[in-house]
Amino acid sequence: MIKLKINGQERTWDGDPDLSLLWFLRDEVGLTGTKFGCGQALCGACTVIVDKEAVRACITSVSDVADRQVTTIEGLHPTGDHPVQKAWRQINVPQCGFCQAGQIMQAAALLMDNPKPSHAQIREALSGNICRCGCYQRIENAVHLASTGV
Amino acid sequence: MNIITNPKKLRGFEKACRVENVSRRSVLKGLGIAGSFVLAAPILSRPAFAAYETGAGKMPHGTVVDPRVFVAIAPDGIVTIIAHRAEMGTGVRTSLPLIVAEEMDADWSRVRVQQAPGDEVRYGNQDTDGSRSTRHYLMPMRQIGASARTMLESAAAKRWGVPATEVKAANHEVVHDATGRKLGFGDLAADAAKEPVPSIEGLKLKDPKNFRYLGKGEVSIVDLHDITTGKAGYGADVRLPGMKYAVIARPPVTGGTLVSFDPADALKVSGVEKVTQVKGWPWPSKFQPLGGVAVIARNTGAAIKGRDALKIVWDDGANAKYDSVAYRAELEEAARKPGLVVRKEGDVDAALKTADKVIVGEYYLPHLAHVSMEPPVAVADVKGDKAEIWAPVQSPGGTREDVAKTLGIPEGNVTVHVTLLGGGFGRKSKCDYVLEAALLSKELAAPVKVQWTREDDVHHDFLHTVSVERIEAGLDKNGKVIAWRHRSVAPSIASTFAANTVHQAPFELGMGLIDMPFEIANIQCENPEAAAHTRIGWFRSVSNIPRAFAVQSMVGELAHATNRDQKEMLLELIGSPRIVNLSSVKDPWNYGEPYSSYPIDTARLRRVVELVAEKGEWGRSLPKGHGLGIAAHRSFVSYIATIVEVAIDDKGKLTVPRVDTAIDCGTYVNPERIQSQIEGAAIMGLSLAKYGEITFKDGKVQQKNFDDFPVLRIDESPSVTNVHIVPPGPDTPPSGVGEPGVPPFAPALVNAIFAATGKRIRALPIGKQLET
Numbered sequence: 053m054i055k056l057k058i059n060g061q062e063r064t065w066d067g068d069p070d071l072s073l074l075w076f077l078r079d080e081v082g083l084t085g086t087k088f089g090c091g092q093a094l095c096g097a098c099t100v101i102v103d104k105e106a107v108r109a110c111i112t113s114v115s116d117v118a119d120r121q122v123t124t125i126e127g128l129h130p131t132g133d134h135p136v137q138k139a140w141r142q143i144n145v146p147q148c149g150f151c152q153a154g155q156i157m158q159a160a161a162l163l164m165d166n167p168k169p170s171h172a173q174i175r176e177a178l179s180g181n182i183c184r185c186g187c188y189q190r191i192e193n194a195v196h197l198a199s200t201g202v
Numbered sequence: 203m204n205i206i207t208n209p210k211k212l213r214g215f216e217k218a219c220r221v222e223n224v225s226r227r228s229v230l231k232g233l234g235i236a237g238s239f240v241l242a243a244p245i246l247s248r249p250a251f252a253a254y255e256t257g258a259g260k261m262p263h264g265t266v267v268d269p270r271v272f273v274a275i276a277p278d279g280i281v282t283i284i285a286h287r288a289e290m291g292t293g294v295r296t297s298l299p300l301i302v303a304e305e306m307d308a309d310w311s312r313v314r315v316q317q318a319p320g321d322e323v324r325y326g327n328q329d330t331d332g333s334r335s336t337r338h339y340l341m342p343m344r345q346i347g348a349s350a351r352t353m354l355e356s357a358a359a360k361r362w363g364v365p366a367t368e369v370k371a372a373n374h375e376v377v378h379d380a381t382g383r384k385l386g387f388g389d390l391a392a393d394a395a396k397e398p399v400p401s402i403e404g405l406k407l408k409d410p411k412n413f414r415y416l417g418k419g420e421v422s423i424v425d426l427h428d429i430t431t432g433k434a435g436y437g438a439d440v441r442l443p444g445m446k447y448a449v450i451a452r453p454p455v456t457g458g459t460l461v462s463f464d465p466a467d468a469l470k471v472s473g474v475e476k477v478t479q480v481k482g483w484p485w486p487s488k489f490q491p492l493g494g495v496a497v498i499a500r501n502t503g504a505a506i507k508g509r510d511a512l513k514i515v516w517d518d519g520a521n522a523k524y525d526s527v528a529y530r531a532e533l534e535e536a537a538r539k540p541g542l543v544v545r546k547e548g549d550v551d552a553a554l555k556t557a558d559k560v561i562v563g564e565y566y567l568p569h570l571a572h573v574s575m576e577p578p579v580a581v582a583d584v585k586g587d588k589a590e591i592w593a594p595v596q597s598p599g600g601t602r603e604d605v606a607k608t609l610g611i612p613e614g615n616v617t618v619h620v621t622l623l624g625g626g627f628g629r630k631s632k633c634d635y636v637l638e639a640a641l642l643s644k645e646l647a648a649p650v651k652v653q654w655t656r657e658d659d660v661h662h663d664f665l666h667t668v669s670v671e672r673i674e675a676g677l678d679k680n681g682k683v684i685a686w687r688h689r690s691v692a693p694s695i696a697s698t699f700a701a702n703t704v705h706q707a708p709f710e711l712g713m714g715l716i717d718m719p720f721e722i723a724n725i726q727c728e729n730p731e732a733a734a735h736t737r738i739g740w741f742r743s744v745s746n747i748p749r750a751f752a753v754q755s756m757v758g759e760l761a762h763a764t765n766r767d768q769k770e771m772l773l774e775l776i777g778s779p780r781i782v783n784l785s786s787v788k789d790p791w792n793y794g795e796p797y798s799s800y801p802i803d804t805a806r807l808r809r810v811v812e813l814v815a816e817k818g819e820w821g822r823s824l825p826k827g828h829g830l831g832i833a834a835h836r837s838f839v840s841y842i843a844t845i846v847e848v849a850i851d852d853k854g855k856l857t858v859p860r861v862d863t864a865i866d867c868g869t870y871v872n873p874e875r876i877q878s879q880i881e882g883a884a885i886m887g888l889s890l891a892k893y894g895e896i897t898f899k900d901g902k903v904q905q906k907n908f909d910d911f912p913v914l915r916i917d918e919s920p921s922v923t924n925v926h927i928v929p930p931g932p933d934t935p936p937s938g939v940g941e942p943g944v945p946p947f948a949p950a951l952v953n954a955i956f957a958a959t960g961k962r963i964r965a966l967p968i969g970k971q972l973e974t
Binding site for chain 2: 068071075076086095128140141174186190
């Protein structure tokens with residue numbers, strides 16, 4: 053039996069311990085904000101925060117996060133008003149929106165680590181998150197806005 | 203030879219079962235608003251009267267202009283407006299309802315948008331593709347809004363016993379200026395519903411100068427908050443009680459078939475419940491499933507693990523020798539010989555013979571995969587002769603028809619709920635993944651989600667075609683272009699529907715080949731034969747990608763050959779402001795639009811070139827290693843010009859400091875979303891130019907995921923993309939926005955690379971061609 057905390061709530065799992073955190077979140081817990089985009093840590097759509105670090109849920113097993121704190125997009129802020137989320141809305145970042153939870157989680161993790169990143173640092177930190185619609189210019193500007201006060 | 207004039211009409215060809223029983227109850231239930239504006243009235247089938255004619259009426263099921271279908275008003279004043287087109291990132295789910303709200307004089311903060319299920323008899327055509335939504339629905343949506351407003355005004359006038367001419371709607375209420383009386387939309391809803399629907403011809407549309415929302419770009423997309431909080435519902439996010447999770451192993455070669463499989467090891471995987479065969483259709487299989495072996499599990503992770511443990515023997519079939527290197531040579535050989543003539547003006551052979559100089563450019567563009575961030579996915583719940591579908595589909599109506607046909611049940615028994623699409627780009631116009639889910643749900647008698655992995659998506663896409671475009675341009679001794687021969691060789695999308703297709707369809711030839719707008723005395727366009735060996739499909743902007751690449755690269759080549767400025771060369775070739783005469787073309791396809799409303803107007807093409815040159819500071823001085831390139835292209839009846847600035851370091855590393863794009867898309871609804879589409883088009887254009895290539899060996903796709911089919915990432919994206927929108931004339935019909943931004947990007951890029959380095963890129967992707 054694996055125990056972990058997701059968005060502050062205790063969860064248990066007694067199935068395959070190698071099941072990825074992604075499918076555990078989506079199919080077993082029902083937290084579908086975390087997206088499947090590649091399954092190989094190539095696109096970042098499944099980014100969640102484990103303790104204070106951004107990780108790709110698709111290559112993280114449930115057993116890897118036993119007894120740790122997992123934060124998903126649903127748990128980033130109780131009313132959805134994390135500075136990154138607010139900046140995203142102010143700049144009208146999304147097109148289709150599918151990758152955006154991963155982008156937002158990655159950006160939130162960046163700002164925890166580096167509250168005032170340069171544009172170059174933003175680009176580097178988010179280079180693992182693909183947006184096929186091509187919202188990059190706005191993503192970069194939104195992270196910058198979030199870091200300077202929304 | 204098989205030629206499909208309009209691929210979307212294919213559904214018409216095969217119509218086995220037509221709508222027999224459209225359930226109006228389900229719609230009322232869906233709206234769920236008591237005392238609402240929606241009545242169980244017969245659908246008003248009337249043509250959309252318009253100041254300009256569009257091709258909307260020729261689409262399957264045309265348009266429906268009926269406020270009772272699209273608008274509901276609750277007693278509390280909340281107005282619900284139906285979005286009947288699919289949302290894949292263009293903002294259409296916001297834009298079309300916003301048009302209705304504008305004409306109704308509704309307050310947008312009191313409007314809710316509800317997604318329509320697939321039902322084209324009720325809503326009109328729902329194929330969200332071809333950059334058509336605003337083009338076809340701006341006027342019908344205005345008429346729907348104006349009809350609803352008129353009915354509200356009539357109800358208020360009756361209530362007050364005053365002539366209808368004395369009252370007017372304003373900001374969600376109807377007012378009687380003379381007495382200062384006011385009634386909210388909610389107070390009037392029940393009475394308004396009893397008013398007759400006014401005739402379209404008599405409707406008074408709002409004066410655009412009084413628009414509150416249209417053309418302003420101040421309204422955010424309706425899903426913005428949900429997207430940023432993880433609540434937005436995509437196809438992948440649908441969960442039903444008792445739902446099973448399935449992944450499918452499909453034949454690795456298109457047209458291959460299953461010989462045998464051993465499920466034993468798969469069934470040992472924790473969480474796997476069943477392994478079963480999925481029916482496949484013979485090649486060419488249209489949108490029908492490829493067939494294969496499905497693994498059913500309690501979650502997707504277990505299903506994928508189970509599939510990895512399957513042992514399967516396939517028969518690779520007729521396409522087992524498809525090889526991209528050999529195929530390219532085949533296309534090039536075909537392009538060097540005469541082919542089917544599809545446009546002929548003057549005498550190209552004679553002019554090329556007498557030309558002072560002939561410049562030849564042969565351009566190669568490989569297959570591309572769509573790789574929308576949400577891979578194909580669908581949920582089906584089939585119970586007896588009824589089916590309920592939840593899926594990200596661009597074609598809700600077509601999906602409904604295909605599900606009914608595949609299951610052998612009446613179309614009226616199929617409900618297709620359209621979720622948000624995590625990207626589409628044309629891939630989700632083909633509903634094979636939905637049909638797989640429907641077949642499995644029927645077999646298992648349970649709700650089933652079929653999830654494609656990224657590898658499935660890359661291996662079994664309906665790929666963008668692969669093409670060789672060869673242009674010969676003859677110059678006289680003054681450097682004027684007197685002859686232009688363009689041969690286009692590419693397997694056609696029509697090959698996915700009809701065996702032995704070797705020529706491109708009119709809708710493909712009409713994307714930048716036969717509609718080439720240059721003012722040249724001798725023009726010949728040819729289409730030599732090419733057979734397909736995989737599924738070919740629509741990819742954002744379709745054949746315009748290779749055509750614009752070839753034509754606009756050739757402009758750059760001609761500028762160099764004659765020592766001219768690229769922009770000046772481009773304007774000289776476009777020539778005088780005029781309407782291009784295509785009378786020499788047998789089937790001059792125009793994106794399904796009449797040329798009367800949407801001619802090829804070179805004045806508009808010139809204008810976007812001049813606008814982008816001005817705003818994009820064409821000719822500005824640049825640091826060493828930088829270069830500017832320009833390209834212009836008309837597609838989806840819009841006019842676009844792009845300037846790209848590149849920087850190339852001494853190792854050949856390419857970066858893009860700045861992009862400027864000018865777009866003339868006629869009358870528009872939401873400039874902020876036009877901007878986002880054009881920004882995205884620059885990313886997709888740079889992505890395909892730098893990296894995009896799907897190759898085949900032994901009939902199989904050689905790439906699998908974003909590691910070997912890379913797409914552009916943020917650290918390589920242009921530093922700035924500026925978008926310049928041409929203000930529309932008062933009566934300019936709306937034209938496409940979603941797709942037209944892509945085609946000019948790659949040629950502007952390679953023209954810029956040439957300016958920076960003197961190296962001419964004629965084959966995409968650029969890959970390592972610039973490395974030193």
